[in-house]
Amino acid sequence: MFALVDCNNFYASCERVFEPHLVDRPIVVLSNNDGCVVARSKEAKALGIGMGVPFFQVRDIAKQHGVVIRSSNYALYGDMSERVMEILSDSAPDSEIYSIDECFLGLKHLSPEDLEPWCRDLRQKVQRWTGITVSIGTGETKTLSKVANRIAKQAPYADGVFIITPKNLKAALAITSVGDIWGVGRQWAKMLEGRDIKSALDFFHAQDGWVKQRMGVVGLRTVYELRGTPCHDLDAAPSAKQTTCCSRTFAKATSNKDHVKEAIMSYAERAAEKIRNADQVCRIIKVSIRTDRHDHNTAPVYRSAHEPLMFPTGDSRIIVAAALKILERIWLDGRPYRKAGVLLLELSPKDNIIPSLFDDPSSDSNPLMEAIDHVNKRFGRGAIGLGLSKKNAKWRMRQERLSPRYTTRWADIPIVRM
DNA sequence: TCTGGGGTCCTAGGACCC
DNA sequence: TCTGGGGTCCTAGGACCC
Numbered sequence: 001m002f003a004l005v006d007c008n009n010f011y012a013s014c015e016r017v018f019e020p021h022l023v024d025r026p027i028v029v030l031s032n033n034d035g036c037v038v039a040r041s042k043e044a045k046a047l048g049i050g051m052g053v054p055f056f057q058v059r060d061i062a063k064q065h066g067v068v069i070r071s072s073n074y075a076l077y078g079d080m081s082e083r084v085m086e087i088l089s090d091s092a093p094d095s096e097i098y099s100i101d102e103c104f105l106g107l108k109h110l111s112p113e114d115l116e117p118w119c120r121d122l123r124q125k126v127q128r129w130t131g132i133t134v135s136i137g138t139g140e141t142k143t144l145s146k147v148a149n150r151i152a153k154q155a156p157y158a159d160g161v162f163i164i165t166p167k168n169l170k171a172a173l174a175i176t177s178v179g180d181i182w183g184v185g186r187q188w189a190k191m192l193e194g195r196d197i198k199s200a201l202d203f204f205h206a207q208d209g210w211v212k213q214r215m216g217v218v219g220l221r222t223v224y225e226l227r228g229t230p231c232h233d234l235d236a237a238p239s240a241k242q243t244t245c246c247s248r249t250f251a252k253a254t255s256n257k258d259h260v261k262e263a264i265m266s267y268a269e270r271a272a273e274k275i276r277n278a279d280q281v282c283r284i285i286k287v288s289i290r291t292d293r294h295d296h297n298t299a300p301v302y303r304s305a306h307e308p309l310m311f312p313t314g315d316s317r318i319i320v321a322a323a324l325k326i327l328e329r330i331w332l333d334g335r336p337y338r339k340a341g342v343l344l345l346e347l348s349p350k351d352n353i354i355p356s357l358f359d360d361p362s363s364d365s366n367p368l369m370e371a372i373d374h375v376n377k378r379f380g381r382g383a384i385g386l387g388l389s390k391k392n393a394k395w396r397m398r399q400e401r402l403s404p405r406y407t408t409r410w411a412d413i414p415i416v417r418m
Numbered sequence: 419t420c421t422g423g424g425g426t427c428c429t430a431g432g433a434c435c436c
Numbered sequence: 437t438c439t440g441g442g443g444t445c446c447t448a449g450g451a452c453c454c
Contacts, residue, residue: 036421053421054420056420056421057420083422182453183452185452186452187451188452218427242426243424243425244424354425397422
């Protein structure tokens with residue numbers, strides 16, 4: 001038996017934990033650059049504010065109804081997530097953290113009749129200890145636990161917990177749209193609906209051969225999972241990343257090469273920091289720059305190139321230098337660039353590096369990088385770095401409504417007055 | 419004025435090998 | 437007249453997830 005625990009309106013809920021006066025008020029959290037809506041409280045959903053819509057399209061509605069707007073505060077959400085996940089993994093024999101706000105649990109230790117009371121207890125515990133409300137769904141496969149979770153969240157009678165049993169399975173699938181199934185995205189939903197496969201139950205009854213032909217083994221696995229045959233195991237120790245990326249949209253388009261250079265430097269440095277944090281090194285660096293996809297007045301430009309390093313490294317200096325070299329190759333003058341990114345590929349564990357004949361022994365820069373990482377951990381990201389980091393540079397993203405980092409920054413810790 | 423960021427997996431097709 | 441069979445590796449593109 002699998003459970004999926006999902007935090008309700010996670011980012012919006014995190015904002016509320018430290019600002020209780022926001023409870024019952026509509027809240028919207030925006031993506032980087034304050035661009036799109038990425039989280040909504042239930043009051044904001046009720047106003048018809050959609051997920052992922054560009055904020056400017058709902059600005060008027062938001063203003064009219066006094067919606068509270070926040071820039072995304074990943075320092076806060078990441079820390080709150082860790083608190084929730086710790087409780088969850090301590091509560092079940094097996095667990096897999098699936099995303100910042102979701103966790104699968106393996107529940108083979110529970111008998112069918114214990115399932116629901118156990119879930120209700122867990123839900124209460126998380127609520128009490130962190131202030132975050134979760135919904136819990138269970139089923140015989142991960143996909144079914146996802147289906148159950150939706151019902152737990154949406155159906156008033158479920159009150160946050162829903163257990164799929166052999167008895168209620170078909171009813172549960174019948175009230176789930178095919179596009180709401182885990183693993184069925186927009187394209188496939190459209191294709192399936194065109195074939196009159198509209199609910200999860202319709203999909204349950206689809207012909208294996210046809211599914212395989214149209215959707216490959218991925219689609220077939222999803223159907224099997226709906227039927228109760230597990231195809232996805234719990235992955236307790238997710239494997240190391242294969243790629244790591246840092247990319248950002250600029251607050252405003254720029255054709256100023258120095259600005260783009262600065263941006264690339266800081267993204268490369270951030271990406272390098274990420275892989276060092278995972279005890280990894282990279283062998284290939286890719287840099288890309290592009291114009292605004294939404295601006296139809298200028299010709300779209302997307303330029304990218306990659307380059308192998310002489311030997312794998314996690315050293316910011318080498319990675320930044322390589323990234324800047326690639327930028328020189330792809331740069332075209334006079335284009336309004338809006339987004340840039342640095343991608344690190346062919347990651348491998350740092351300890352496994354086999355030094356090549358030509359490695360420079362002095363290239364062992366770990367002590368320096370360790371010192372940098374240490375300082376930044378203690379004094380905050382960006383406290384120390386390469387070159388001149390211009391904190392208020394024009395390319396830097398917009399975050400006009402950022403809440404304090406209540407749990408990760410000394411200066412932002414809430415003050416209690418007695 | 420204004421539209422995010424970071425990943426994974428699978429497949430098809432081409433180059434190349436014997 | 438007429439041109440094999442079997443395999444690997446790499447890449448780009450397309451689907452998906454949050």
